[in-house]
Amino acid sequence: MCARYLGFVLLIWFAGVTHAQNAKACKAPVLNGGYFVPEEDIYGHDAELTYACDSGLKPVAEGWWATSKCENGKWVDKPQCIDENACLPPTIPHGKYNKAQKGWYKEQSSILVQCDNGYVLEDNRRSTCRNGTWTSLPVCERRKDSCSEPPKISHAVIIHRYQEVFSADSEVKYECEEGYTQKGNNIIVCEHGQWSAGPTCNESSADQGHPASDEDVQPEGGDRRESGAGSGKQPEGGGMGTGHHDPAVSGGQPTGGGRETTGHQGASSSTSDSNNRDSRPMLMNVRFCGARPNIENAAVVEEGPMYLKYQCKSYYKLAGPDTVNCYSDGSWSELPTCEEAFCVVDPARYAGYGLAVTQSEYMREGQEKYFSCTAGDKFIYVRCTNRRLTLGRCCDGYELQLYEYCRRFREPN
Template identity: 25%
Template structure:
């Protein structure tokens, strides 16, 4: 019987090599190693090296071992939006894609790449959109979770003595495709008070809801064996601008509390507690006198009668008027014996003489003061201007000082004169301006210069196809330039492939920033936002945004045909 041989076609197909390489006839059981070049593989085994064996019937096993270019099919990923429209990709080829609602592309640019193992990377192509638990300023999240899904709503509340930064907003946030919706958080309530404590007593908080902590009140009382130093058996405290007033002090029953107000006294002790048998001296104000000079604490009570300070002496008329001055008292027709007034001058005036006068026997002691106008230290001394003489804090009208300007402030200097409380200078020392700031892909055009030729104002223009972020000029102020405009990039529109099935494409290769274009599907083609959408779209609007084309929610591909 004739032994059948296996035939091997030479030369091998592109990307394929055989070992041994110089034979084309093989006996049964002989083997040939098939090796694939870079970028090729066996599409059945998905390997780059395979072995085939000659069988007794003269046929090779396996029968198909030649190498083909490595390609990637559609991803068959349930999270990818419309994966069945993917083109079969070659090695290192790319494919733009979107994910289903609630998921985002693992690649930030939304581009998948065909790899050497025939799969698309990144793996996975889509990941669920989630939000981490946010850190909300001065707030506590209700029922917090470590991770939130898309459209999850969280509610938060401000910490004690804090309020919403914006009272018109709600204390909620929603997890979206772009992260959390904006949450401003909470700010400290100005004027709110922290909870106080009462030694040897207790506090009962108000049960009223929605009470403004800036005007809140608390009530307190003392424990058994103690009493309030202010008398009675309970007390009310009020919060005003962050401070409690009226906080109860509880003292022993055998002690005496605060001395009741005795009109027209001075140097009255302000203690809240006095020991049993303690004696306190009371002094009346000048112009007043009392028959009783002391009071005594006896078994928790002040002995009566209390001292009473009654007027003595002759009252005075209102204090004399002083030009450019005031006295901080209530105006009355008469002022009692011993009453004191203090004069204060207006700004840029200095008091000369005795500023305090006292009423004695119907007249004011000492002549009233006068207010003399002056100039303060020149603004910018040591910074914008140099003064060779010693710099004083005050100068009289008519005083003069010589000065020179300090670099980079310009001006020859001169002599300044104090007039009516203000400095008059023949030349101001102003800062010199540096060169205008440069911009990328542009330059400044129109310019203004000062008398010394220094540029003080410029306008900008961009290179061809670039667009200014704002128009107009910028001006140098006090030696500093504000931020210049930016040149925003154009968008390349020559990248639309024939497979997009578009017509009437713009003839130029670029479109400027901010420019909108309406793309049209070729006749017989249309586009859908979603596969099962009822609406057919034949026009797609795009917009250029600083070098990036914006299409909204879809790519401009007309991949449907009318039947």
Template identity: 40%
Template sequence: MRIRYLGFALLTWFPGVLHAQSAAQPCSAPSLRGGFFAPKQETYSPETKLTYTCDNGRKPTVKGWWATSTCQNGKWSHEPQCIGSIQACGEPPKIPHAVIIHQEYQEVFAVDSEVQYECEDGYTVEEADGNKSIFCIAGSWTEGPTCRTGPGTGHSGSTVGGTDGTQPGGGSSTTSGFNDRDSRPLPTTIDHCGAHPNVPNGIVVQVERKFLKYQCNAFYTQVGSDTVTCSSNGKWSQLPICKEAFCVLDLAVYKSSGFKLSGVEYVKEGETKQLQCIWVDWWRIFRCTNGRLTYTQCCHANDIYYGRCR
């Protein structure tokens, strides 16, 4: 009987302890792309520490080449993640009179990461849609919000002139600066712009929520950024250009020069192509430089090997 009463007393005195134990949830194994972790399990008990590292060319979102994450109430803190250094962003910009909310500090942020700001008391966001977030797109942060003072806040620069929008002594106040900023299109998701734009001699190789990535076909070189974003006005950012990067070799032109082959060959910019002459072990070397084709005489294989072919 005494033991039963003692158990009842413990339940009465320490309900918070029992509640905390029941609230703690295990974690499932994280989905880590571009890296690996240990120990490997299907589920992890609360407060379990996980160690992970990333493949070459990638790194954890925290400082160092390896990182640890802890299972806390069913979630990993922080979420294990490996990011590419080229497309990643550094720390978010500091905005006057604003602080970043709901975000642990990270040294680098993955593509498409979102960071939200909150203005201090007396300041508001002067954006057309009240946007308070910035996004990591192709290695750069999008333009952040501006926290400005509103009427009656008592801060400097809050309102110039009377409440009717006129300057003291007559005349309208100057607000073109605000209006220009408010009308500036903001980056948004790519579905807002509709079908993917066509880049001649190029293809889309990566589709993310907030950007497209293009790659030029073989024998073409890229001019401009390979990343295309969508703005709130429904327009795509400037598209890359896939410029010809090859020379055309028409063998019919050199038929009298001792070639066995005929037809058309293509030589990439900055590369060479070796074609056989009519004699055994004799070759002619073609080179494409700045879109212009140059070539050597027919040389013996030994001369080519020792670099004596001109």
């Protein structure tokens, strides 16, 4: 009886294993214009095959043969044969360009390269696929005024995704580990290839008492002194009910707070400090003000206990403070707006200038771009400045070497 039961369990187990293996297996790929080995109907998980293409074609990989692997029922680097004059996606360090949906580019296709922040193109931005290779691929050189990664500070982290290079005028923000107090400016700026001075994070003294709650935290650089200690009185205009602690209002506002400060930071006179607190609402945890302000074409990219930081969507620029604070009267500080920062390349308007565009295209403020011309294999240089387009002249490959000639702009009426 036991043997029969054990055999039944093993049968079920083997069936499950077989089903799992079949789910990860791959059917033989369909390869038009080529052949592969080994030829099988079904390939197991992790199985590999090698393929090559007929005359006039080539694999979607470097070389005249390529490999593909079966992983979880799908072919990784799926076998495919393309025209030998087509081009594979080029590798351009620190640059990006328009990606081909098929994973490769037809002959005469062009790519327009844009460098990452902190890098700049030293030559032509556009490259064309000809006879299976790219003509004069652009090179992104590091800008002389860019900065390397920000310096490491003990007991602190940077509130920003990691980058090896930062462009000029970039800002990053440090935040100290819990139990440590910041001293100095916690925002540093990339200036002329160097970072400005950063803060230090010092261990908090034991006599500072228990850690403050979110509602009691004051903005960076704020003063933690309490007025009327032991008296139980609340400052006038504080807007707080009885039984709540009486945190002092900081002497300064965070960047973009939008409120003018009249107090003297570091003043020893408690009377002056009290008057300053009475002249404006206290800063509160952002939860106190309820729903976040809805700013058209903007999104919250950073949130702290006492602030919200906004960033405009692509093709828009920020006007006003990027940081918003919550006040004890339930109101928000000055809100930013997002202004249009783009140009529209309208086919109807610019056809007379030789642009071969069939539908409206958008360019960001300050963006420079090459467009194809209607006259043969030529390109025209276009720039968006102050929401207006300026256009160069239609130039062929030889004339593009005469860079200044092709960039003699003319502004449409």
